[in-house]
Each structure stands twice: as structure tokens, then as C-alpha cells.
Amino acid sequence: MRPLVFLCAQQVIKDEESACQALELLPQDLYPVLFKAAFMHGKTLLLQALVHTWPYPILSFKQLLQDRPHCRRALRQDWPHCLRALLQECPNCPRALLQDRPAEELVQAMIMGVKARLEEATDNGTQQSLYRRHPLQLLDMTGLLDYGYEEDLKTMKMWARTMTMAQTGICHLLDKVEQPNESPNKCRKVEDLPCTLLPVEVRVDLWVTPSSSGFLKQALQNNAVSPLRLCCRDFRAEDLPPDITVDLLGLLDHSSLRRLDLSFFTLEAGGVWEIVASIMKFTNLLSLKLQYSNMDVWRLWAMLEGTFSFLASEMSKLKRLKELNLGTSWLSGQLRQLLSGLQCPLESLELPVCYLLPVDLSYLSQSPHAPHLKKLDLSGNNLSGDLLPPFQALLGEASASLLCLKVTECQLMDVHLISTLPLLSRCTRLRYLGLYDNPLSSIGLKALLSRSEVMPDLQLVVYPFPVDCYKDLPGVPLSANLLEDYIDEEKFAQVQGEMHQMLIAAGPQKRG
Numbered sequence: 001m002r003p004l005v006f007l008c009a010q011q012v013i014k015d016e017e018s019a020c021q022a023l024e025l026l027p028q029d030l031y032p033v034l035f036k037a038a039f040m041h042g043k044t045l046l047l048q049a050l051v052h053t054w055p056y057p058i059l060s061f062k063q064l065l066q067d068r069p070h071c072r073r074a075l076r077q078d079w080p081h082c083l084r085a086l087l088q089e090c091p092n093c094p095r096a097l098l099q100d101r102p103a104e105e106l107v108q109a110m111i112m113g114v115k116a117r118l119e120e121a122t123d124n125g126t127q128q129s130l131y132r133r134h135p136l137q138l139l140d141m142t143g144l145l146d147y148g149y150e151e152d153l154k155t156m157k158m159w160a161r162t163m164t165m166a167q168t169g170i171c172h173l174l175d176k177v178e179q180p181n182e183s184p185n186k187c188r189k190v191e192d193l194p195c196t197l198l199p200v201e202v203r204v205d206l207w208v209t210p211s212s213s214g215f216l217k218q219a220l221q222n223n224a225v226s227p228l229r230l231c232c233r234d235f236r237a238e239d240l241p242p243d244i245t246v247d248l249l250g251l252l253d254h255s256s257l258r259r260l261d262l263s264f265f266t267l268e269a270g271g272v273w274e275i276v277a278s279i280m281k282f283t284n285l286l287s288l289k290l291q292y293s294n295m296d297v298w299r300l301w302a303m304l305e306g307t308f309s310f311l312a313s314e315m316s317k318l319k320r321l322k323e324l325n326l327g328t329s330w331l332s333g334q335l336r337q338l339l340s341g342l343q344c345p346l347e348s349l350e351l352p353v354c355y356l357l358p359v360d361l362s363y364l365s366q367s368p369h370a371p372h373l374k375k376l377d378l379s380g381n382n383l384s385g386d387l388l389p390p391f392q393a394l395l396g397e398a399s400a401s402l403l404c405l406k407v408t409e410c411q412l413m414d415v416h417l418i419s420t421l422p423l424l425s426r427c428t429r430l431r432y433l434g435l436y437d438n439p440l441s442s443i444g445l446k447a448l449l450s451r452s453e454v455m456p457d458l459q460l461v462v463y464p465f466p467v468d469c470y471k472d473l474p475g476v477p478l479s480a481n482l483l484e485d486y487i488d489e490e491k492f493a494q495v496q497g498e499m500h501q502m503l504i505a506a507g508p509q510k511r512g
Contacts, residue, residue: 005030009037013046020049028055035064044109051113052120054136061110062143107141114139114200118227140203142233199227203256205234213237213244220251236261242271249278259287259323273310280314287323287348308334316341325350325377335360336367345372352406353380361390370397377406379434384411392423399426406434408462414444425451434462442466442495449502466495 013019013034026034031050038046051059117136208216223229232252237245245262260279279288315321315338324339324346331338331354339346346369356378364370376398383391395402405427412420417440424430435448445463452458469492 005033006037009033010041013037013041013043016043016046019043019046023049023053031055032064039065039106042106044105047106047109048113048116051110052116054113054117057135057137058140059136059138060140062140114228117200135198136200137198138201138203139228142203142205199229201231202228203231203233205236206232207236207238208240208248209238210240210244213240213248217244217248217251220248223251231256233257234259234261236263238263240264242275246274246278249275249281252282254281255284257282257285259289260285261287261289261325263289263291276311276314280317283317284320285318286320287325288318288321289323289325289327289350290329291325291327292329308337312337312341315339316343319343322346323348323375326354327351328353328380330355331360333357333359336363339364339367339369342369345369347372347401348375349373350375350377350406351381352377356381356387358386358390361387361394365390365394365397370394372401373398374401375404376402377404378410379406379408380410382411383407384413384416388416388420392420395420395423396426399423400429402427402430403457404432405430406432407438408434409437412438412440414441414447417444418447421447421451424448425454428455429457430455431457432460432462433458436462436464438464439467440464441468442499443468445499446502449499452503465492469495 009030012022019034031054035047035050037043038050114136206216219226219230233256235249235252235257237248240248242264260282262275262279279285279290312334321342322344325348326338327350329351331351335351335356336359349364349369376394378391381387395405412435417435417438424433440463445466448461448463452461465487469488470486471488471491472486
């Protein structure tokens with residue numbers, strides 16, 4: 001149920017033009033609730049006006065768009081206190097007021113409001129004094145992730161926000177550069193511009209592709225003199241050449257970056273050295289994803305003398321690292337060397353399609369990381385043979401902390417799953433279990449569901465079509481990723497009904 005003040009705000013914004021004109025007459029305390037209402041109902045003009053006249057030093061989209069009444073103190077003008085409050089995760093606010101998929105026109109409107117503030121601040125007279133009375137110091141656009149954007153074409157993707165924010169800063173600079181100096185035949189260079197405005201720190205999550213890398217590079221290069229100082233928290237790059245990747249990493253603030261996600265289709269050994277050296281400068285990094293699509297390149301790189309040793313030795317510099325993803329990497333027998341130098345125990349470890357050996361999982365089960373793991377992804381590694389015992393030992397060590405387990409496409413059959421259930425049942429905090437693309441029958445899946453009562457937090461199990469629900473298959477399937485044309489619809493409906501009844505009996509929170 002919405003609070004009364006929010007219901008009143010919804011009535012106020014119905015006449016958008018009048019609401020914009022009345023802003024200067026309204027108390028400052030109403031700005032946050034008006035912002036929420038305007039965002040929910042797509043009032044772009046009002047959003048722009050609210051940002052333009054925002055009376056607080058912090059404007060955080062994520063904080064405003066979440067239902068956090070007990071966190072309103074973070075919006076007060078006690079700058080050091082509210083900065084700490086906005087940076088802290090709030091365990092009491094699981095429900096967002098809105099979906100984190102903002103439409104492009106809404107984000108554009110808010111950015112236009114910032115641009116209006118900058119233009120106003122360069123004017124003389126009353127407007128400039130108003131700006132100085134209410135200086136905006138931090139614009140936080142982080143946390144607006146783009147889950148589901150492929151299904152929603154109106155969603156503003158991270159790369160589009162990257163381009164827009166960069167363009168706003170650069171255009172403002174270029175407008176200043178084009179104004180003539182005292183000499184009519186000369187114009188000031190960008191680097192010679194005095195930064196007379198109080199700069200606004202703009203925190204963003206950047207998603208960079210080859211088409212946006214050049215513009216972003218220019219924006220970051222102008223950070224020193226731009227009134228909008230881009231400060232990246234999460235950086236994601238896809239298929240960039242190594243030299244461009246290194247250049248962009250060199251322009252980011254080493255102390256601010258929290259997550260780094262680099263994905264390459266192909267990469268030569270020399271490029272690996274340069275990129276690894278650049279990554280290790282971000283000593284406050286919490287999450288690192290380094291993924292390759294070309295397996296031949298990964299295998300060649302792993303076999304080159306000294307290259308993997310260099311990566312392993314450099315990893316010790318990431319003293320705060322808690323999440324590591326090395327998808328489709330050739331790590332056979334090298335996991336100890338890679339992880340033993342880390343200063344903090346990992347909480348998330350994703351090693352899909354890494355060709356792991358028993359010695360790798362044996363090390364991991366005995367390492368300091370195992371008791372702290374909250375997320376473990378071993379998809380694409382064959383757990384049906386010699387890897388099964390150390391995998392089970394790892395489950396036992398991680399049982400007290402594990403929340404998410406993905407073992408898709410691991411060639412697990414009923415006998416492997418059933419023998420693992422005693423250890424899996426000890427994972428009482430488990431919320432997600434991914435078993436898709438494993439050749440499991442209804443017998444194995446029912447055995448799993450019968451144990452779900454001892455896993456009270458388990459909310460989602462992603463399982464394959466049971467292999468006994470297929471017909472006319474040429475032999476025993478090695479994977480559950482089979483053509484739907486082979487499904488025995490009648491048999492599957494029967495099994496699905498039986499499993500549904502088991503889910504109901506297990507509790508209202510369980511679903512598959």
C-alpha cells in the first residue's frame with residue numbers, strides 16, 4: 001500500500017505544466033516523492049525540472065526509485081553522513097518501487113535537467129546565486145541494470161546512457177571552447193579551460209562496445225576540466241581490441257572501480273600481458289570477470305611459458321577481490337596457483353567450461369575460499385567421473401554459506417545426483433540450483449524434490465526435461481539438450497504433475 005504522501009504526489013503531477021511552475025513554492029521535503037511519482041508516470045518535463053532545481057547535494061536514481069522510507073535521512077544536507085548512507089547496502093529494502101529498466105526518454109529527461117543546471121551556472125545574476133545555494137555534488141546513476149532489455153526495446157541500455165552522459169559533458173566543453181577569447185582570432189583549447197564551476201561527480205556503470213569506445217575515451221580524457229566528472233563503478237567491455245581496452249582502463253579512477261567485466265572473442269598472448277597489468281592497478285576491485293570466446297586462444301595462452309605465472313602472481317594485488325569469473329578458460333591443474341595468492345576468501349567463483357581436473361576441485365575444497373562461497377558455477381565441467389568426489393567434498397565445505405549453485409551441462413546422471421544429495425541437503429541456505437542440460441530422469445529429479453524440505457530457502461530449481469520423457473531416441477542421450485520433437489507429451493505431463501504436487505507439499509516458496 002502506498003503512503004498518503006505518495007498518493008497526493010500522484011495527484012499533483014497530473015497537471016505536469018502546473019507542477020513544474022509550482023516547484024519553487026513547494027517544500028524541499030517533497031522533491032523525493034515527486035521524483036518517484038514523475039518517474040513512475042513518465043512525466044519527462046517534470047523530471048527535468050526536478051533535477052534542474054534539485055535542492056540536495058546528492059541525486060541518486062537507485063535510492064529514489066526504491067521504497068526506503070527509513071532511509072530518507074540520506075537525502076539531508078549533512079554531506080559526509082548522507083554520502084556514507086547512500087554507499088551502504090540496506091538489508092531492509094528488498095523491494096524496489098520500480099523495475100530497474102528505465103525507458104530512454106526518462107533518463108534523457110533527467111540528463112537534460114543536469115545540462116540545464118550547468119547552463120544556468122554559467123549565467124550571471126540571480127540564477128547563478130540559486131545554483132550556488134543548492135550545489136549538486138553527486139549524481140549517482142549506478143544500479144540501473146538492464147536485465148530484460150532484449151525484450152523491451154524502450155529500455156535505455158548501459159551503452160546508450162554511457163554515450164548520453166559523455167555527450168553532455170563534451171558538448172558543454174565544446175560550447176565553452178567555441179567562445180572566442182579576448183583575441184578574436186583565437187579559441188581556447190579544452191585543456192586551457194578554467195573549471196570555475198563546482199564539478200558534479202557522475203557515478204555510472206559503463207558498458208562499452210567498439211561503437212561507443214571512441215566517444216567514451218574522449219569524455220574520460222576531458223574529465224579534468226569537464227563540469228561532469230565521470231566516475232565509473234562497474235565497467236563492462238565487449239570485444240574491444242586490447243589496445244583500446246588498455247587505454248580506457250588507464251583513464252578510469254583506480255580507487256573507485258568496483259567491478260570489471262571484460263569479454264574478448266580472441267586475444268593474443270601479448271595483449272593478455274598488457275590487460276592483466278592494467279587490471280592489477282585497480283586494487284579496490286571487488287569483482288573480476290575475464291572471459292574469452294575463442295577456446296584455441298585460451299589453450300595456447302595457457303601453454304605459453306610464464307604467462308599464466310604472471311597472472312597468478314599479479315592476482316595477489318587484488319586485496320579486496322570477492323568475485324571471480326574466468327569463463328571458458330583453460331585452467332586444468334592450475335587453480336591452486338591462481339587462487340592461493342588472493343588476500344581475501346572468494347564469495348563467488350564462476351569457472352564454467354574451464355576443463356578442471358580432480359586436483360583443482362580437491363584444492364578448492366581444502367582452500368580458505370570454500371567456507372565463504374555464496375555462488376559457485378562449475379557448468380560445462382564433467383562432474384560424472386573423477387571430479388565427482390572432490391566436487392562432493394567441496395559442497396560439504398561450502399554448505400554453510402552457499403546460496404547459488406550452477407552445475408548445468410556437467411553430464412550428471414541419476415546415480416551422480418542421488419549420491420550427491422546427502423551433501424547437497426546440508427546446503428540449508430541454498431536459494432538457486434541450476435541443473436539444466438544434464439541427462440537426469442524423473443527418478444533423480446523426484447529424489448531431489450523429496451530432499452527439498454531440508455532446504456527451506458530453496459526458491460528456484462532449473463532442471464532439464466527428464467530423459468524418460470523422450471521417445472524414439474537413438475541410444476542413451478549424453479545431454480538433456482535434445483530436440484523437443486522427441487518429447488513424449490503425455491509422459492511429460494504426468495511427470496510434471498507429480499513433481500508439481502511434490503513442490504506444493506514441500507512448501508509455497510519452492511518452484512521449478
